[in-house]
Amino acid sequence: GIQVEQSPPDLILQEGANSTLRCNFSDSVNNLQWFHQNPWGQLINLFYIPSGTKQNGRLSATTVATERYSLLYISSSQTTDSGVYFCAVDLSGNTPLVFGKGTRLSVIA
C-alpha cells in the first residue's frame, strides 16, 4: 500500500518563529489533506490540497504531486499552534485516507 512519511517527527519552536513540515508519499495520489490535532484531541482539517498552493492566514501549504511531496508552512507561530500535524492521502476518490505518523509541534512562549 501507499506509504506516507512525515518529517520532522518532533519540532520545538519559540513563539514567533516560522516552520516547514514535510509529507512524502510513495505513489500518485488523488487527494491530500493536512490536519491539526489539538491538545484536546480534535482533528481539524487545515487544507484539502491535491496539488498547488493554498493559504489560510498564517498557514499555507504546497503540494507538488509530480514529485510526491507536500509542505505545510507555519509563520509567526503561536502557542495555540501546538499539537500534532497529520498529512493524509488517498489513491483515488473511492479509497479512504492513509495517514502519516504526524509531526508533533510544541510552541513555547
Add this chain to the structure above:
Amino acid sequence: NAGVTQTPKFQVLKTGQSMTLQCAQDMNHEYMSWYRQDPGMGLRLIHYSVGAGITDQGEVPNGYNVSRSTTEDFPLRLLSAAPSQTSVYFCASKRGANYGYTFGSGTRLTVV
C-alpha cells in the same frame, strides 16, 4: 449543521462485553470511515463505506463490524471487547470522491 457526531465521548468496557459506537452526519455525505488512534501512531483505518449498503475492510478490521443502512449513520460494533481495543476512535465523512474528509470529535474507549 451538526457535522459528524460521535457518541459516546467516553466509554469503559469489561473484556468480553459488546457495544456499538455511533457515528451520524447530517451533511448528506456519501463516504464514511472509521479509524482508531493509538499512542505514538497515526490513524489506522478499520472500515469504510462509499455509500449506503456498501462497506469494506480497512487495515485493522478484526473484532469490529459495520453496516451502512442509511446515508446518515455508520455504527461500529465491537463484538467481544478486548484490552487491545483500548483506543480513541474517529469517524469521518466526505461528500464525494474529490472532497476532503471531516472528522468527528472521537470516542475514547477503555477496555479493562
